[in-house]
Amino acid sequence: MTLAHVLGYPRIGARRELKHALEAYWRGDGDRESLEATGRELRAKHWQAQREAGLDFVTVGDFAFYDQVLDVSIMLGAVPSRFEADDELDRGAVDLDTAFRMARGRAPSGKPAAACEMTKYFDTNYHYLVPELHAGQTFRLASSRLFDEVAEARAAGYPVKAVLTGPLTWLWLGKTHDETCDRLSLLEALLPVYGEILARLAAEGVEWVQLDEPALVQDLPLAWKQAYEAAYNALQSAPVKLLVASYFGGLGDNLQVAVNLPVEGLHIDAVRAPEQLTAVLDNLPAYKVLSVGVIDGRNVWRADLATLRERLANARLRLGERLWLAPSCSLLHVPVDLASETELDAELTSWLAFARQKLDETVTLARLLDGRAGAAERDRVAAATAALDARRASPRLHRPAVAERLSRLGEADLSRANPYPVRAGAQQRFLELPLFPTTTIGSFPQTAEIRATRRAYKSGELSRETYEARMREAIADAVARQEALGLDVLVHGEAERNDMVEYFGEQLEGYAFTRFGWVQSYGSRCVKPPILYGDVTRPAPMTVAWSRYAQSLTERPMKGMLTGPVTMLQWAFVRDDQPRATTCRQIALALRDEVADLEAAGLPIIQIDEPALREGLPLRQAEWQGYLDWAVDSFRLAASVADDATQIHTHMCYSEFNDIIAAIAALDADVITIETSRSHMELLDVFRDFAYPNAIGPGVYDIHSPNVPEVEWMVQLLERAAERIPVERLWVNPDCGLKTRDWPEVEAALERMVDAARELRQRY
Numbered sequence: 001m002t003l004a005h006v007l008g009y010p011r012i013g014a015r016r017e018l019k020h021a022l023e024a025y026w027r028g029d030g031d032r033e034s035l036e037a038t039g040r041e042l043r044a045k046h047w048q049a050q051r052e053a054g055l056d057f058v059t060v061g062d063f064a065f066y067d068q069v070l071d072v073s074i075m076l077g078a079v080p081s082r083f084e085a086d087d088e089l090d091r092g093a094v095d096l097d098t099a100f101r102m103a104r105g106r107a108p109s110g111k112p113a114a115a116c117e118m119t120k121y122f123d124t125n126y127h128y129l130v131p132e133l134h135a136g137q138t139f140r141l142a143s144s145r146l147f148d149e150v151a152e153a154r155a156a157g158y159p160v161k162a163v164l165t166g167p168l169t170w171l172w173l174g175k176t177h178d179e180t181c182d183r184l185s186l187l188e189a190l191l192p193v194y195g196e197i198l199a200r201l202a203a204e205g206v207e208w209v210q211l212d213e214p215a216l217v218q219d220l221p222l223a224w225k226q227a228y229e230a231a232y233n234a235l236q237s238a239p240v241k242l243l244v245a246s247y248f249g250g251l252g253d254n255l256q257v258a259v260n261l262p263v264e265g266l267h268i269d270a271v272r273a274p275e276q277l278t279a280v281l282d283n284l285p286a287y288k289v290l291s292v293g294v295i296d297g298r299n300v301w302r303a304d305l306a307t308l309r310e311r312l313a314n315a316r317l318r319l320g321e322r323l324w325l326a327p328s329c330s331l332l333h334v335p336v337d338l339a340s341e342t343e344l345d346a347e348l349t350s351w352l353a354f355a356r357q358k359l360d361e362t363v364t365l366a367r368l369l370d371g372r373a374g375a376a377e378r379d380r381v382a383a384a385t386a387a388l389d390a391r392r393a394s395p396r397l398h399r400p401a402v403a404e405r406l407s408r409l410g411e412a413d414l415s416r417a418n419p420y421p422v423r424a425g426a427q428q429r430f431l432e433l434p435l436f437p438t439t440t441i442g443s444f445p446q447t448a449e450i451r452a453t454r455r456a457y458k459s460g461e462l463s464r465e466t467y468e469a470r471m472r473e474a475i476a477d478a479v480a481r482q483e484a485l486g487l488d489v490l491v492h493g494e495a496e497r498n499d500m501v502e503y504f505g506e507q508l509e510g511y512a513f514t515r516f517g518w519v520q521s522y523g524s525r526c527v528k529p530p531i532l533y534g535d536v537t538r539p540a541p542m543t544v545a546w547s548r549y550a551q552s553l554t555e556r557p558m559k560g561m562l563t564g565p566v567t568m569l570q571w572a573f574v575r576d577d578q579p580r581a582t583t584c585r586q587i588a589l590a591l592r593d594e595v596a597d598l599e600a601a602g603l604p605i606i607q608i609d610e611p612a613l614r615e616g617l618p619l620r621q622a623e624w625q626g627y628l629d630w631a632v633d634s635f636r637l638a639a640s641v642a643d644d645a646t647q648i649h650t651h652m653c654y655s656e657f658n659d660i661i662a663a664i665a666a667l668d669a670d671v672i673t674i675e676t677s678r679s680h681m682e683l684l685d686v687f688r689d690f691a692y693p694n695a696i697g698p699g700v701y702d703i704h705s706p707n708v709p710e711v712e713w714m715v716q717l718l719e720r721a722a723e724r725i726p727v728e729r730l731w732v733n734p735d736c737g738l739k740t741r742d743w744p745e746v747e748a749a750l751e752r753m754v755d756a757a758r759e760l761r762q763r764y
C-alpha cells in the first residue's frame with residue numbers, strides 16, 4: 001500500500017483562532033490555560049482532518065505557538081542567556097513565556113529583552129526565529145512539549161509521525177556573531193541531544209520521525225555535505241525510523257549525499273523539481289522508503305490527479321510498498337480550507353485546493369496508484385480532470401490581446417529614451433530641487449479614522465461620494481503637513497490603500513481575492529495573498545485621480561506611487577500554467593499604462609516600489625541570473641515609457657545589495673531609496689565600489705522604532721553617505737513608509753530630517 005502523509009499542516013486555524021488566542025494572551029486578556037486549550041483544540045482538529053482524509057499518520061510537531069524553528073531551539077536548550085528565567089538556570093524546562101520573549105522581546109511574565117532576529121524561511125514568506133549560536137555552546141533537552149503532543153495524539157488513538165527540524169538545517173538557519181565560531185563545530189555537541197529526543201520519541205511509541213532538512217536543496221559547502229553523512233551516522237542507532245525531508249527544490253549536487261544517508265526514508269520535492277524523481281529512483285538504496293512530494297505545498301492550484309497517476313506509475317512499480325506520497329512541503333504555506341470561501345465564484349473555486357483539500361488529493365492519488373480507488377476516488381479524479389480542462393480553456397485565463405502586445409515588444413520598450421545623465425538634466429531643469437532633496441517613501445499614518453472609513457466603504461455603509469471626500473481630506477491633510485514641514489518632494493500618503501498589493505490587484509483583471517485565505521507570516525501575523533489566475537489587464541487607471549488631486553494642491557512636485565511588477569507577483573499565489581516571467585511581464589504592461597497616465601496627468605515623479613525583488617532570488621545561485629534578467633526587464637518595461645523629464649524612483653526595504661548590485665543598477669531608476677539607517681551607511685560601500693551611476697536616497701532613520709531621531713545623528717549619517725556618493729546624487733528620506741506610525745512621531749522626525757538636510761546644504 002502506498003502510504004499517504006503530510007510534512008506539516010497549517011496551525012493558525014481556519015478562522016485564525018491561534019492568532020486571536022495569542023494576541024489575547026499577550027494583551028493580558030486570556031490566561032495561559034486558555035491559550036494552551038486553544039492549542040490543544042487546534043491540534044485535535046488538524047489531526048482529525050488528517051485522519052478523516054485517510055492519511056496513514058497524523059503529523060505531530062508541526063504545531064507551534066510562535067514558530068517551529070524556535071521550538072526546536074528551545075528543545076535543544078539554545079536559549080540566549082538574556083532570556084533565561086531563574087527556574088531555567090537550574091536546568092528546568094524552558095517556560096512558554098521565555099519562548100515569547102525570545103520571539104517578541106516581551107511576554108506577560110519575565111523581563112523584556114532584545115528579541116531574537118527573525119528572517120524568511122528559505123524562499124517563503126514565512127519568518128522563523130534565527131537560532132543564536134556561539135563558540136563552546138552546550139545543549140540540553142530543555143522542553144518536553146513535543147513528547148507531550150505525541151502523547152496527546154496517541155491518547156486520541158492516532159498513529160503518529162513526529163517532525164522536527166534536522167540538526168544540520170537547524171545549524172544552517174542559525175547565526176553566530178563571533179567570527180571565529182564555525183556553526184558546524186557545534187554539531188558534535190548537538191547530536192547527543194538529538195539522540196535523546198529520538199529515544200524519548202521511541203519511548204512514546206513513535207515509529208517514524210521526520211527530520212526536516214531543506215538545507216539539502218541549497219548550495220552546500222563541502223564540509224556541510226560531509227557533515228550530513230557524519231551526523232546521520234551518529235543518529236543511526238536511534239530506536240526510531242528516520243525520514244529525512246528535503247523540500248523547496250531539487251537536491252541537485254546533494255543528491256548522492258541525500259540518498260545515501262543511513263536513514264530509512266527520504267522525502268523529495270517533485271513539484272519544484274519533478275525531473276529529480278528518476279535520478280533519485282536510480283540511486284536510492286533498495287531498503288529505503290521514498291516519500292514523493294507531488295501535491296504543491298506552495299501554491300493553491302488543484303492537482304491534476306490523472307496525470308500525476310501516470311507520472312508516478314513507474315515509481316510505484318519500482319518501489320512497491322516503499323513509495324509514500326505527500327504534498328511537496330509542509331502545508332503551512334497555503335491557506336487552510338477552501339470550503340470557507342463561500343464568496344469566490346464557483347468556476348474559480350473549482351480550480352483550487354487549499355490545505356484541507358490537498359489532504360484528500362494526496363490520499364486519492366495513493367489509492368489510485370494502488371488500484372484500490374473506489375467510486376469516491378474515481379469521482380474525485382474525474383472532477384479534477386474536468387475542472388482543469390475547463391481551466392485550461394477558460395477565456396478568463398487567456399486574453400489574446402495581452403500575449404499579442406507582449407510579443408510585439410522590442411528592446412526599445414525596455415529602455416528610457418536617453419541615459420541617466422541626460423535625463424537627470426532634463427528633470428532638474430523642471431524640478432529645480434536643492435542639494436539633498438527631502439522626501440518620504442509614500443505612506444503616512446493610517447489613523448484609526450482612515451481605517452474605519454475604508455472599512456465602512458468596503459462594507460457598503462459609506463457611499464462612494466462620502467468615501468472619496470474623506471480620502472481627499474486625508475490627502476489634503478498630508479499635503480498641508482508636508483508643506484509645513486518643508487519637504488521638497490511630496491506624496492499623497494496612500495490613505496486609500498490597505499495593502500500595497502491588494503490595492504492594485506483589486507483593480508486589475510486576472511487577480512482574485514479570498515476572504516479567509518490567510519497564511520502565517522510570523523507569530524500571530526498572517527497575510528492573505530491574492531490569487532493571480534489569469535492574464536493581467538488594467539481596465540482603467542488605478543491611481544491617477546488621487547495623484548492628480550494631490551498634485552493640484554501644491555506647487556511642489558508630487559510623486560505618483562505604484563507597486564512594481566515583481567512585488568505584485570512575489571506576494572501572490574501565481575498561476576502555474578505559464579512561466580512566472582511571463583506573468584510578471586503582463587503585470588509590467590499594466591503598470592506601464594499607469595505610468596503613462598500618471599505622467600499625462602502631470603505627475604513629474606513616479607515611484608515604483610519593489611520591496612520584494614530580493615526575496616524572489618532562487619535558492620540556488622546558478623538560477624539567480626535567469627531570475628534577475630526577467631525581474632529587471634519587467635521593472636524596465638513598466639518604467640521606460642516615461643519621458644526623460646519624468647523622474648522614476650524605486651524603493652526597497654532592505655540593505656543587502658552586495659550580490660545584486662548589478663541588477664539594481666540595471667533597473668536604471670533615476671532614484672532608489674533604500675533602508676540603511678541601521679547599517680550606518682556602510683552598505684553604500686557597495687554602491688560606491690560598483691560606481692552606481694544614478695541617485696540614491698539612503699534611509700536616514702529607522703521607521704520601525706517609535707524613537708524620534710536626533711538631527712546630529714542624521715547629519716552624521718548623511719556625511720558618511722556623502723563620503724561614498726557624490727552629493728549631487730544623494731537624497732534624504734526615512735527608511736520606509738510611515739503608515740504604522742502616529743502623526744506626532746512622524747512630524748517630529750521629519751522636521752528634524754529636514755533640518756539635517758538644510759544643515760548639509762550649508763556644508764556642501
Ligand code: GLN
Binds near residue numbers: 611651737
Ligand atoms: N510606498 C509604500 C509605503 O510607503 C512602500 C512600502 C514598502 O516598501 N513595503 O508604505
Ligand code: ZN
Binds near residue numbers: 653
Ligand atoms: Zn520599504
